Amino acid sequence: MKVTIVGAGNVGATCADVIAFKRIASEIVILDIKEGLAEGKALDISQTATTLGFNTKVLGTTNDYSRTADSDVVVVTSGIPRKPGMTREELIGINAGIVKTVCKNILQHSPNTTIVVVSNPMDTMTYLAHKTLGLPKNKIIGMGGALDSSRFKTYLSIALRKPASDIHGMVIGGHGDSTMIPLIRLATYNGMQVSEFLSKDELKKIASDTMVGGATLTKLLGTSAWYAPGASVGYLVDSILNNQKKIIPCSVLLEGEYGQDDICIGVPTVIGKDGVEDILDIQLNSEEQKLFEKSAQAVRNMNNALDSVLK
C-alpha cells in the first residue's frame, strides 16, 4: 500500500514517521516544493528502520508528482501554519491556492486515490478539494475531528485522573477555535458518563480547553502542533488502508445529514477501504443542534471566501 504525503514540514514529516513506525503502509512518498527538504526527511526516517523495526520504503521528492503515481492515499499538509494570535481562518488566502494546485497534480497521477486534507482552514480546504476535483464524496476526507477528540479525551483523562485509553468522546463541528463542539453528553469513562464524576464547571472548562487546544499549543510553540496531528492522520490512514471501519469524526461533504447541504464539516463517520463508508447522522439534543447550526453557518461563510479561487 502506497501513501503520499504532500508537505514535508512539521505535520507531514510526523505523519510519515508515524505511518512508517506503525507499519501502516509499505511505501511512503513525501513531496515538498522546497528543494531537498522531502529527500532529507525521508532519508532521516528511513534510517530509523533498523532500530525501530519496520520495512516501509520512504522516499522524498522535490515536486516530482510522477513519484506519487498510484498512491492509495494522499495526505495534503502543504501550506502555512498559523502563528500565535492568529486564527486558522486567516490562512485561507495563501493555503487555498496551494491546496488547489496540489490536489490537481495529485489526481493526474493517482486518479483512484483517497485524499486526506490537513491544511488549514481544514473544513474550507476540504470543500475546496471537492469543488476542484469532483471526486466521489467518499474519497475526500478532512482530518480535524480525530485530533480535536484526542485533545478532548486527554483533558478529560487529566481531570478524571484516569488513563486516556479508558475514555471515549468525540468532537464534531468545524475545526476552528469557536466552531468545535465537544460532545460532553456522550463522553464516557469505561462506559459511565463523565458527568457522574466531574462537575458542570469542570466539564465546561474541559470543553473550552479543547476548543482552543490548537491555539494553546501555537502560543507555546510559536507555530502550530505536529505530534498529535501526525498521530491523528496515522490513525485515519490506518483505518482506510487496513479497512478497520473505525468511527472517526471527519470533515465530509454533507447532503442533508444534520440538516446541512453542500458543506464540509466534522461529523462521525465510518472510515474503511472506500474512504468515508458511512456518515452517522446521530440525534443531537436541541442545544447541540443549535451549536451545530451556528458552527455550520461559520464554516459556510468561510466557503464563500473561496469564490475567486474556484473561478
Ligand SMILES: NC(=O)c1ccc[n+]([C@@H]2O[C@H](COP(=O)([O-])OP(=O)(O)OC[C@H]3O[C@@H](n4cnc5c(N)ncnc54)[C@H](O)[C@@H]3O)[C@@H](O)[C@H]2O)c1
Ligand atoms: N487539520 C489539522 O488538524 C491540522 C493540524 C496541524 C496543522 N494543520 C495545518 O497543516 C498545515 C501544515 O502545517 P505544518 O506545521 O506542517 O507547516 P510547515 O510550515 O512545517 O510545513 C508546511 C510545508 O508545506 C510545504 N509547501 C508549501 N507549499 C507547497 C506546495 N505547493 N507543494 C508542496 N509543498 C508545499 C512547505 O515547503 C513546508 O515544508 C498548516 O496549514 C497547518 O495549519 C492542520
Ligand SMILES: O=C(O)C[C@H](O)C(=O)O
Ligand atoms: O491549531 C492549528 O492551527 C493547527 C491545527 O489545526 C491544530 O489544531 O493543531
